[in-house]
Amino acid sequence: xxxxxxxxxxxxxxxxxxxxxxxxxxxxxxxxxxxxxxxxxxxxxxxxxxxxxxxxxxxxxxxxxxxxxxxxxxxxxxxxxxxxxxxxxxxxxxxxxxxxxxxxxxxxxxxxxxxxxxxxxxxxxxxxxxxxxxxxxxxxxxxxxxxxxxxxxxxxxxxxxxxxxxxxxxxxxxxxxxxxxxxxxxxxxxxxxxxxxxxxxxxxxxxxxxxxxxxxxxxxxxxxxxxxxxxxxxxxxxxxxxxxxxxxxxxxxxxxxxxxxxxxxxxxxxxxxxxxxxxxxxxxxxxxxxxxxxxxxxxxxxxxxxxxxxxxxxxxxxxxxxxxxxxxxxxxxxxxxxxxxxxxxxxxxxxxxxxxxxxxxxxxxxxxx
Ligand code: NAP
Ligand code: GDD
Numbered sequence: 218x219x220x221x222x223x224x225x226x227x228x229x230x231x232x233x234x235x236x237x238x239x240x241x242x243x244x245x246x247x248x249x250x251x252x253x254x255x256x257x258x259x260x261x262x263x264x265x266x267x268x269x270x271x272x273x274x275x276x277x278x279x280x281x282x283x284x285x286x287x288x289x290x291x292x293x294x295x296x297x298x299x300x301x302x303x304x305x306x307x308x309x310x311x312x313x314x315x316x317x318x319x320x321x322x323x324x325x326x327x328x329x330x331x332x333x334x335x336x337x338x339x340x341x342x343x344x345x346x347x348x349x350x351x352x353x354x355x356x357x358x359x360x361x362x363x364x365x366x367x368x369x370x371x372x373x374x375x376x377x378x379x380x381x382x383x384x385x386x387x388x389x390x391x392x393x394x395x396x397x398x399x400x401x402x403x404x405x406x407x408x409x410x411x412x413x414x415x416x417x418x419x420x421x422x423x424x425x426x427x428x429x430x431x432x433x434x435x436x437x438x439x440x441x442x443x444x445x446x447x448x449x450x451x452x453x454x455x456x457x458x459x460x461x462x463x464x465x466x467x468x469x470x471x472x473x474x475x476x477x478x479x480x481x482x483x484x485x486x487x488x489x490x491x492x493x494x495x496x497x498x499x500x501x502x503x504x505x506x507x508x509x510x511x512x513x514x515x516x517x518x519x520x521x522x523x524x525x526x527x528x529x530x531x532x533x534x535x536x537x538x539x540x541x542x543x544x545x546x547x548x549x550x551x552x553x554x555x556x557x558x559x560x561x562x563x564x565x566x567x568x569x570x571x572x573x574x575x576x577x578x579x580x581x582x583x584x585x586x
Contacts, residue, residue, distance in 0.1 A: 224292055226250045226277065226327075227300030231405050232345070234261040236298055236447040241268040243451075248292050250277035250301070261404045279323030286330040289340070296454050297331075298343045299324050302374075305408055306349060307516055309370035320373035321380075328384040328392065341391040341454045344381040347374045348398040348439070348465065348523050356524035360396065360463055367518045378461075385459050393453040395446075398465035398525040401545060402443040403552035410472055411440060412553075414479045415546060419553035421507065422483040428506050432514025434473040434496070437522040441466040442540035452534040465525020466538045476508055478543060482550040 223240050227233045228249030237247045247268075251257070253276050265272045277288050279301045289297075302320045303309060309316040324344050331340050351358040352365035366372045378394050385392040405412040410431070417429035441464070449464045470478075473489070476498060480487050487498040487507055498508030530536040 220244045220246055220271075221295040222246045222248065222292060223296045223298060224248045224250060224288070224294035225298045225300060226279065226323075227302060227345075228274065229258060229261060230300060230304070231261070231402060231443055232300050232400075232447055232450075234264055234404065235402065235443050236300070236450060237265055237272060239444075239447050239451060241265065241271055245271070247272050248288075248294065249274050250288060252276070252278045252301075279319045279326065282326040282329065285326050286333060289327075289330045289336065290334055293336075294340055296341045296343070297327060298345075298450060298454075299327055300345045302345065303370070305406075306368050306370045306520075307514075308408075309368055309373070310517055313369035316369050317373045317376075320370065321376035324377040325380050328380060328390065331390060332384070332388055337388050337390050341459070342381070342384075342393070343450050343454055344377055344392065344394050345450075346378045346381075346394040346396045346461070347371065348396060348463070348525060349520060350375050350378060350396065351523065352520055353522075356469065356522050357467070357526040358463070358523065359526035360461055360529055367520060368516070371520075382461070391454070391459045393456075393459040394461040395450050395453055396461060396463045397446055397449075398439040398441065398463070398523055400441045400443040400446040400464075401549065403549050405443070405549070410438075411475060411546070412549065414472075414476055415549035416553045416557075418479040418483055418550055419557050421485075422550075422554060423557055429476070429498075429508045430511045430514070431472065431476070431508060432511065432516070433519055434476070434510070435471055435521075436519055437469045437471050437524070439465045439467070439469045439523050439525045440475070440542055440545070441538045442545045445538040445540055449530060449534060449536045452530075452536055456534070460533070462530040462534065462536075463525050463527045464530055464536065464538075465527045466542070467525060467527065468542065469522060469524035470542065475546065478546045479550055480507065482547050 223245050225233050228251050240247050303316045349371040350364045350366050352367040354362050354365045366375045381392045381394050384390050401411040446464050477487050488501045490497055494510050494512045496510055497506050
């Protein structure tokens with residue numbers, strides 16, 4: 218029996234390992250493309266070890282077309298999921314050129330490789346487009362909402378969106394855009410706001426004394442669970458015809474509400490005092506400051522309110538999110554608590570080992586003499 222081969226770029230991020238796990242469970246052979254690093258961080262990939270050699274890793278960089286073309290020629294994937302990106306909106310202001318190279322030209326290089334190799338009819342292509350492309354367009358945003366990108370990240374993603382549509386129309390490639398609203402999980406990068414919040418809350422629950430430091434508390438996001446969203450990516454590539462789909466929960470919350478939800482997971486309520494950069498979030502029982510603001514974390518150009526209308530995906534793909542926001546935040550807080558606890562435990566074990574190696578053995582030597 219032959220199974221399909223999927224190539225996933227961005228395999229070391231959040232969505233890559235979750236999508237790989239989903240596809241491997243369906244029997245796929247999965248090739249994960251990862252950029253070279255002298256100190257590779259494979260932490261998120263340990264969940265894939267159980268699939269043995271149906272999962273493999275290949276070096277690939279989105280800025281190198283020759284490398285990407287050779288990769289496609291050798292692996293001959295039935296499906297390509299292009300998840301690789303410089304995905305942090307705030308960082309894209311510091312690294313606009315690199316962001317454009319990876320996020321905009323990266324997908325172009327993959328699409329050109331498909332064309333060069335004559336794989337137009339044999340390889341399906343998924344592009345990780347983003348709700349950030351809507352910018353401050355009025356909510357709710359759907360596939361028919363005009364895009365209004367307002368960050369270097371979003372501008373680069375918009376190019377990728379249109380080049381995907383262009384190659385679909387010009388060359389008949391089965392190429393689809395998933396316009397995904399924010400999705401999170403316990404393996405979300407710690408610089409994104411949900412994980413930053415759950416990690417800080419977990420630390421506080423284990424005795425940490427540092428407050429959580431944030432930027433804009435009032436921006437609104439439509440947050441879903443990444444496990445639900447990777448299923449939608451796969452569903453898009455199983456359709457007879459390619460297309461573009463919004464995936465979203467249809468619920469929007471402020472960053473402030475996310476903070477309150479996360480603290481509630483450890484039995485703490487937050488009350489807010491002050492305004493603007495002087496606002497603080499406190500524990501009403503003790504007065505302890507749990508949250509404070511750093512104006513440096515505000516963005517030069519904020520996307521204020523994202524709220525998705527995923528009616529098309531629900532009707533055509535039969536997709537719908539299953540995991541609630543409250544359950545997701547609870548899972549993330551618990552996972553961070555567990556990681557921190559194990560980290561503390563292993564530090565404690567290490568220091569005991571060192572104690573026995575040094576002090577302990579000295580003590581034994583003294584006893585013996
Ligand atoms: P992520 O955690 O930031 O992962 C990005 C991945 O891209 C990482 O594996 C990273 O590798 C890789 N990458 C970066 N530059 C590369 C390069 N030059 N060559 C090869 N690989 C490179 O992102 P995510 O949350 O999983 O999101 C997946 C995709 O969906 C991204 O394209 C993102 O923009 C898009 N998206 C995400 C969301 C969301 O809410 N998560 C919503 C809409 C769209 P390293 O680990 O080596 O840096
Ligand atoms: N990261 C971060 N850190 N964001 C903060 C902070 C902070 O300390 N304080 C407030 N925020 C606010 C940001 O200003 C933004 O309004 C919101 O929290 C969400 O920020 P992020 O979690 O960084 O996500 P994002 O919405 O900018 O981008 C994510 O979602 C996009 C889809 O809408 C990323 O995953 C993008 O790659 C993705 O395309």
